[in-house]
Amino acid sequence: MSAAMISSERRGRVALVRLASDNPLNPLTDALMDQLVDILLRNETDPHVHATVLTGSHKAFAAGADIAAMSTLDYASAFANDYIGRSWDRIRTMRKPIIAAVGGYALGGGCELAMMCDIVIAADDARFGQPEIKLGIVPGAGGTQRLPRAAGKSTAMLACLTGESFDANEALAYGLVSKVVPREQLIDEALRVGEQIARHSLPVIVAIKEAVDRAFESSLSEGLLFERRLFHAGFSLADQKEGMAAFLERRQAAFQNR
Numbered sequence: 001m002s003a004a005m006i007s008s009e010r011r012g013r014v015a016l017v018r019l020a021s022d023n024p025l026n027p028l029t030d031a032l033m034d035q036l037v038d039i040l041l042r043n044e045t046d047p048h049v050h051a052t053v054l055t056g057s058h059k060a061f062a063a064g065a066d067i068a069a070m071s072t073l074d075y076a077s078a079f080a081n082d083y084i085g086r087s088w089d090r091i092r093t094m095r096k097p098i099i100a101a102v103g104g105y106a107l108g109g110g111c112e113l114a115m116m117c118d119i120v121i122a123a124d125d126a127r128f129g130q131p132e133i134k135l136g137i138v139p140g141a142g143g144t145q146r147l148p149r150a151a152g153k154s155t156a157m158l159a160c161l162t163g164e165s166f167d168a169n170e171a172l173a174y175g176l177v178s179k180v181v182p183r184e185q186l187i188d189e190a191l192r193v194g195e196q197i198a199r200h201s202l203p204v205i206v207a208i209k210e211a212v213d214r215a216f217e218s219s220l221s222e223g224l225l226f227e228r229r230l231f232h233a234g235f236s237l238a239d240q241k242e243g244m245a246a247f248l249e250r251r252q253a254a255f256q257n258r
């Protein structure tokens with residue numbers, strides 16, 4: 001069993017998960033990614049957790065996959081063993097929202113990990129980028145797919161083809177992040193957003209995440225139909241009755257997550 005490279009604690013209904021490997025740049029080794037998946041899966045089945053904040057060290061969210069491990073890799077084993085695909089693919093199957101709180105470097109796989117999350121909040125010292133071209137490789141965990149969806153073709157081409165990084169305010173202008181906050185407020189702000197989400201009905205939170213994700217994976221008419229089906233299904237929830245009654249009675253809703 002490898003040493004813990006991730007810390008996890010509960011803040012109300014929000015889990016705060018920190019990448020904390022020995023190297024503060026948080027190279028995303030296989031072992032670290034396996035631990036991350038284990039923790040996220042635990043949160044998935046914990047009914048008291050409604051959302052997760054994922055963050056890094058004082059220096060980096062993560063500076064990418066482990067270059068030392070990749071340096072000796074050959075094509076046959078990378079292909080046959082689906083090199084590091086297993087754990088990375090699990091992240092995007094998580095059903096509860098994950099908020100990336102990005103301070104410092106988010107490069108290569110670090111940028112891709114942030115983009116796999118549902119909301120990205122950046123500290124003013126954050127630097128994003130896809131520098132893989134400088135290593136003689138292409139991005140491998142969605143950089144060429146999620147960056148153009150978030151920031152448009154020209155920005156994604158610029159970032160991926162030059163390998164040059166960009167700062168938090170540029171990321172905000174590109175639409176890659178939702179907000180930029182002073183570094184010292186990063187975790188508090190991400191937890192505040194997490195709690196704003198987590199106070200709502202869990203089945204509705206999960207349904208909304210599924211529906212928004214559909215916007216990136218289906219045609220507009222298919223996405224709209226999916227949303228309509230979820231909307232109608234929502235009337236089977238006790239929390240729909242409670243939410244609407246609470247509004248009409250001018251009181252706070254007491255959701256029961258069913």
Ligand code: DAK
Binds near residue numbers: 023067088107140141
């Ligand atoms: N991996 C391993 N070690 C790393 C590392 C990384 N990504 N980044 C930094 N380090 C190590 C450095 O080698 C150095 O080690 P020592 O020499 O002290 O032993 C130590 O961390 C400190 O690094 P620096 O001396 O470079 O620190 P600086 O503050 O000067 O610079 C930096 C910080 C972040 C600008 C710089 O370290 C840097 O440019 N790092 C590399 C960034 C990078 O190129 N990232 C992309 C890696 S490729 C996939 C999933 C994911 C991926 C691919 C496929 N599948 C699901 C298939 C992802 C690929 C990548 O991320």
